[in-house]
Amino acid sequence: MEAAAGLQEAAPVTLKFDFNPKLGIDNPVLSLAEDHGPSDVWLCRERPRFCLLSKEEGGSFGFHLQQELGRASHVVCRVEPGTSAQRQGLREGDRILGVNNHTVEHEALEVVARRIRASGPRVLLAVVAGQAHDTARARQGDGALLCPTLGPGVRPRLCHIVRDEGGFGFSVTHEHQGSFWLVLSPGGAAERAGVPPGARLLEVNGLSVEQLTHSQLSRRLWQSGEQVTLLVAGPEVEEQCRQLGMPLAAPLAEGWALPTGPRCLHLEKGPQGFGFLLREEKGLGGRLGQFLWEVDPGLPADKAGMQAGDRLVAVAGESVEELGHEETVSRIRAQGSRVALTVVDPEADRFFRMVRLSPLLFLESAEAPASPQSTRSAFGAETEDPPGEDTTLPPAPRGSRQCCLYPGPGGGYGFRLSYVASGPRLSISQVMPGGSADRAGLQRGDEILEVNGRPVDGEQDVDRLHQLAEAEPPLCLKLGARSPRGW
Missing domain, CATH: 2.30.42.10 (PDZ domain)
Known part of the structure; x- marks a missing residue:
């Protein structure tokens, strides 16, 4: 977008009303x-x-x-x-x-x-x-004009449903063409995927249902095969949008049970560089993009979780999808020795192209809370030894890795912490299924080595807990391998 001289507005259309002495004026x-x-x-x-x-x-x-x-x-x-x-x-x-x-x-x-x-x-x-x-x-005066927004948990949902023995777990009711509501089967696939009761159906696999008949919608669902992604809005979302005058639009959606998502990789340059090659080539649909290849084992890119064939979508949180190769390289170099890259693998690339939404909209993907208590606190700090059944964990490969988390609409990252005075002092004690931490690959027993680039060490551990709770997103963690003995 550029600052440029504008075109003139078209003249408004004036409607004329004829006076009928029998009917009067209907204006x-x-x-x-x-x-x-x-x-x-x-x-x-x-x-x-x-x-x-x-x-x-x-x-x-x-x-x-x-x-x-x-x-x-x-x-x-x-x-x-x-x-x-x-x-x-x-x-x-x-x-x-x-x-x-x-x-x-x-x-x-x-x-x-x-x-x-x-x-x-x-x-x-x-x-x-x-x-x-x-x-x-x-x-x-200088006060902001009223611009309505939707609060966490009161937004349309993008729900990915996998068919089971009971099908997709919903039936469809409708009043007229384009107006469809879902009736859920208790405990069915749709309910487990986060579709709320009485939800209005807005899109199927990225395509609007507004112009579809019931038979056309049924055909589209059947053609989806074993998986389908629906954009839906629960009754409370529909009512709030109506009151605010907002449309039930896909860019407002939060993701529920999505099959894949973007990954934010934090790299710190080592003596041999970052350890990957960036190459411009054609991807899905012949579209030019910036792809990551030749990920060197043991170097920062590999340790951060980069995979050969990932497509780069953002540098330091800013989209590079419309940039050429040289400008993208310049953006990476401008970050210096530390760089944050947002990438999608081929599966994620196909998914977000299908639903016609940017993966960057889902860096703060929703967590489906099981109860009001779980939305109140998405992670907590425990300063006592965890229960006995949690103290024995299977061994895992040694080494460290980095991950970057964004909070869900409930305000949390989807994990709990444990702190003890001996052994690994700060560790993951619980990972909430489907949450941000779960999607990033955190596991119970992972030792936290750094929080937002600062080491966790000695007497400062308790202070780090408070910093963790107050940190502005993204939350960047350096994790050590799981200990075979727990805490």
Whole structure:
């Protein structure tokens, strides 16, 4: 996106109403205006509208941004004709208040651009017209305009369901074309995959069901084979979106029981370098990408979990999917001796291309809590010896590895800690199934050697526990191999 001179807006269309002496005047605009006072009219005009944009392979969303001089607001300065931005009603002069589920009005322009790039092939923008924005500013001062967001656990869900002996574990009811709800089989595959009771069905394998008949939907589900990925919204999510005026859009989704996901690798350069080769080549669908090859055994890339054939999607959290080889290499070099790379393996690459969402949206994938207590605390610190049955663990290969965790919507990372004064002082005592730690490969008995780059050692261990609880994401851990004796 670039700051550029904009195109002029099209002139508004004026509807004419003929007077019929028998029927009177039927003008809905007049009727609505009579129901609102002046302040109510401005409130409606200041409420953001939402534009769900999509782009084709190698294309763009079709708009350009610039930052207002002396202000933090972000202005749409040009909308390309015939693009998704124009079709979805984005107009020159609009101010962007939100990107997906993030309020961005007071963020720097480069941060807003980074969020839009990281959204991949689809992005949801909350915008307000320029005139309404300026009027609100005159009344409210520098306070942020209202930009609704959905809270943790109250968002659409992307659920991956694997068929079992009972099928997918749901049936479909509908009122009319495009409106479908799921009825779950108790304990069935859909329920286990996180589909909430009474959920509305929005997409099947990345494709909207809005235009489908019931028979077409049944055929699509049958063609899915043994696995299907559904975008659904529970009744409370549907109601909250209705109240906020937000669409039930895929870029708002949190992932539940996904078969795969992105991996964040933290590398520290050694005497022989990072130990991998970056090469630009064609991937799925003939798309050019940056791929990681020749991962040298025992060097930092190998220790961090890099696999030959991984595709690089972000450097230091910023998407590089639209960059060429030289610019991507420059981004990596600019990080110096420590670099964070977000990658997807071929399986993850195929999955996220199918659902038409960026893997970067799921670095904070949801954890499905088993109870309200588990959402209250996603990891805890235990300063006493764990129960006897936990003290004996199978031996594991020695060595260390690094991983980077992002909290789920409940605010936690999905593991608990144990601290004792002798032996490995700080260890993983519990890993919650399906949580961030589980997906990153943490196992009970792993010894924590470093927290966010700082060693865990001696009398400072207890302080490290507090730092761990207060750390801003991502949480970067260096882990030692599991001890055969536990704690």
